[in-house]
Amino acid sequence: MIEGVKQQKWWGWGEDGKSYSHHDKPKFAPFVKKMVGVDITAAVPPSPRFDDLEVPASQLGEALRGELVAILGEKFVQTDDETRVVHAFGKGVRDLMRVRAGQLGRLPDVVLYPGSQAEVERLVDAVVAADGVLIPFGGGSNIVAALEAEPGETRQVVSVNLGRLSRVLEIDETSGLAHIQAGVFGPDMEDQLNSQGWTLGHHPDSFVWSTLGGWIATRSSGMQSDKYGDIADIVRGLTMVMPGQVLSLRPLPSSSSGPSVREMVLGSEGRLGVITSAWVNVHRLPEVRELQSYFFATYEDGLKACEQIMASDAAPMMARVSDAVETQYIMANGKKSSRIGSLSSKAIQKIMEAKGWDLEKIAMSFVGFEGSPTHVRYEKGLVSRIVKANGGISVGKGPGTLYDQKKYDTPYIRDFMLDRGLICDVSETTTPWAYAEQIHTNTVARFQKAMDEIGVRGVVFCHLSHSYHSGACQYFTFAIADDSENQMATYDVAKRVIQQSFMDNHGTVSHHHGVGEEHSPWMDQDISPAGVFIQRKLFDGVDPGHHLNPGKII
Ligand code: FAD
Incomplete structure (x- = not known):
């Protein structure tokens, strides 16, 4: 590791020693049991050990190595096994399943840490002149297989970590x-x-x-x-x-x-x-920043409210609504002592029941406001009227504030689940508003049908976030209870069904995760064959020797 350059753990998300905990969340284990039949309180095997991996040797030749050392200095040309494994993958669930199973694929032969643009210029030219493959590396957080060298790549593979360029x-x-x-x-x-x-x-x-x-x-x-x-x-x-x-x-x-x-x-x-x-x-920096929480009788009511908020003069920094299952997940995952954990408290339940709501269908929403106090007051007033017009209720700042504080801890839950044989992943898309409801209904239905057909328990839930004039993003999270040897095949079915549903319901292949190799098979459908033709000409024209991260996008 290079001092001052952060590195994630090789087998999971974020920093070593930090993990998700379900302590003080008494509703979470029963929720998981009910949804997918897995007991998350049962004992699990210890974290994977790096020493158990069989790491293929670096294929970096002496000639290129000498040139790279001349450009960067010995210290910033790293070939140790752990650095190479960390730089081989992103953090998609497929990456995590493979690396945990010791399926390492084609690792980079060397990882470089340039400290200036001039060094980047020299190393790019050196790698291309040596007929190598160069893969830029940021934080390694992508979930679309955007970092891995192509299987069987015979050329030298060079990963370039930009972490020293951080000012x-x-x-x-x-x-x-x-x-x-x-x-x-x-x-x-x-x-x-x-x-x-x-x-x-x-x-x-x-x-x-x-x-x-x-x-x-x-x-x-x-x-x-x-x-x-x-x-x-x-x-x-x-x-x-x-x-x-x-x-x-x-x-x-x-x-x-x-x-x-x-x-x-x-x-x-x-x-x-x-x-x-x-x-x-x-x-x-804004003077005031706050997240308000609301409930709607159904996700569909919440979708309508978000659409109307977008069309109104209120311009909140975020408007998000979760479908019924995600709402239950959020409430079950809240600490006992927190407002989210106590949202199903008797008082709030009574209000909802008095409105005739089915508690299994309610949808939770967070709307974020920023700016001067006057501006925030004005926006909140507008949003509050829209929420009411769609039958919703406000539950104040508490749950939103907590969500805001904890949001960066959430990704650790994936490793916790994987340890317990639960594959969790996400897929996100955008549609015009006209198809927002349709894509949600159909994607949930197609996922459940596919899981039923292969006889595996799975659950999918969704929220809307990132709104635009003409539509919004919907973000689906799915969990599949399969710790058998067919795990990867089961995951493939789920991922394929969801992505194809996006294509069949006026969605895009991805709103913000990109393409990588994971979404590449849908590019023809997404941007049309002519769109793929233009992209191919662009990549081939700039990089005829396919030295720059080949195989990604198309
Ligand atoms: P990397 O994963 O290192 O690289 C991604 C791609 O960009 C690779 O192809 C790489 O070669 C290329 N690249 C990286 N740096 C450079 C560079 N300097 N020059 C040229 N190419 C480069 N994404 C979102 O947009 N929004 C989210 O809310 C979000 N949430 C996430 C939550 C979790 C738990 C996870 C695992 C991922 C999430 N992502 C999200 C996806 C991911 O974080 C994004 O794709 C992110 O932009 C990747 O940045 P990175 O620095 O980690 O890039």
Whole structure:
């Protein structure tokens, strides 16, 4: 490991020693048992041991190694087994299942840690000249298989970790723009910006373990995107090192200079080059920030409310509503002592029953507000009227505040579940508002039918977040109880059914997770064969020798 560059554990999410706990959540184990029949309180095997892995040797040749050491110095050219395994995968559930099972695939032969753009330029040219494969690495948090070398790759595979490029270089206070190095992780970047009174406002759930460059390369979206925009809106200019040349796009509010090259880089997943820095929109830290919680009788009522909030003058930073099963999950996963855990308290239940609600169908919603106190009061008033018009009730700030505080701990639950034979994953999509209800109903139904057909217990739930003028993202979480040797095949069925349902119900293959290898099979359906043709020409034109993260996207 390189000092100052964070690294996730090789077999799971985030830092070593940190894990999910269901203590003080007495409703969680019964919830899981009811949904998928698994007893999560039973004893589990210890965490996987690195020493049990059979790690294939590095195939880095002496000639390339010598050149890389000349560029970076010995210390920043790493070939040890654990570093290579960590850099081989993202954190998709398929990655986790494979790495835990010791199925390591084609590991990188070397991991590089450049400390300047000049070094990136030299190493890109050296790898291409040596006919190697180069894969940029941010935080390794992607869940679409966007990092792994192609199986059987015979060329030398070089992973480039951008973690030493982690500084906010400049803030243009007049324009509200910051120039930031691409390898910075979310918290470090916000600390640097906040100390000067600014924020980027981009908060993906993976914020702690993902980087600016990774966000750009995957077209990421944060939970506050309703106010701050997706990363595609936030990034105004950038620098990307390509073989033999450097792309330099100045930060401009808009431009009419032909097809947008900036947009071509957004979502390019390392296939066009290494992004070394970007100019991004930044905002003054808001005076007030709060999350209000609401309940609706049904998810459909909540969807309508979100659509109306989007069309109103209220412009909250987030509006999210969970379907009935996700609502039960949130309530079961709340600590006994917390407002979420006690939401099914008698008082609130009575209000809901008095309204004639079926408690199995209620939908929980969080709406986030930011700005001056007057602005927040005004927005809250508008949202409150819309909630009421759709039959909803407000339950105040408590649950939303707690959700806000704990949101970055949630990803640890996947490892906890996997330890107990439960495969948990997510798939997300966007549709126009007109199809929001349809895609939810049909995707849930198709998943359940598929699980019934193969005789495995599974549960799927969903929330809507990230709203736009014409539609919104819906984010499906699914859990499958299968610890048999067919685990991967079962997962494939679930993932395939959900993605195909997106295609068949006016959705996109992904709203913000990108394509990688995981979503590649649906690209023809998503952007049409002609769209794939254009992308292929772009990648082949820029990188005819297929040196840059080949096999991703298409
Ligand atoms: P990596 O995973 O390291 O890389 C992703 C891709 O980008 C690879 O193809 C890589 O080669 C390329 N790349 C990385 N850095 C560069 C660079 N500097 N130049 C060129 N190419 C580069 N995503 C969201 O958008 N919103 C969420 O809320 C969200 N929540 C998540 C929650 C969990 C628990 C997990 C596991 C993932 C989540 N993700 C989310 C997905 C993931 O965090 C994003 O895709 C993220 O943008 C990846 O960033 P990274 O720095 O980890 O990139």
